[in-house]
Amino acid sequence: MKTLLRGLLAAFLLTAFALPATSAFARDKVVYHIDDAEHQALAALRNIRNQLDTAPDTDVVVVAHSQGVDFLMESYKDAATVGPLISALRARGVKFEVCELTLKLRKLKKDQFVLDADFTPSGVVELTRLQQKGYAYIKP
Structure with a gap:
């Protein structure tokens, strides 16, 4: 009986102290959703910079689709x-993901984009997957 109680107490203490320690070391994760470069891109980039200035260990992914991919094009007006x-x-670890479905629909080529851009088969699917992995969703 004493062995059982000691085991239960040990399990309780491990659980009680391990959970807070795990969350204390967890990194913030955020996905920024941009589907309108003209109205969202500059604000999003500034928000991301401010976020990283305050919480530098944050994992940030920017997912762009539809008209949102424009700001990652070399020919973008701004x-x-x-x-x-x-x-x-990008130098601070931010990932920029461009939707390949958008490229196909708009007849765009990957070489029209800045070198800092990565590509994902579907922007909407990528947004879904990241949120399922615990990324907070922000749409500027």
Whole structure:
């Protein structure tokens, strides 16, 4: 009986102290959803910069689809403004994912995009998967 009680007490103590310790070391994870570059991109990039300035260990992924992919194109009208922000954020570990379905529908080519861009088969599916993995969702 004493052995059983000791075992239960040990299990309780491990559970009580292990859970808070695990969450204390968990990194914040955020996915930014951009589907309208003209109205969202610059604000999103500034928000991400501010977030990383405050919480530098945050994992950030930007998923762009539809008209949102434009700010990652080399020919973007505000490339001089967003380009340096994109590069600086990429250097801090931010991932920029471009929807390949959008490329197909809009007849765009991967070589039209900045080198900092990665590609995902479907932006909407990527948003879903990241949220299922615990990423907080932000749409600027």
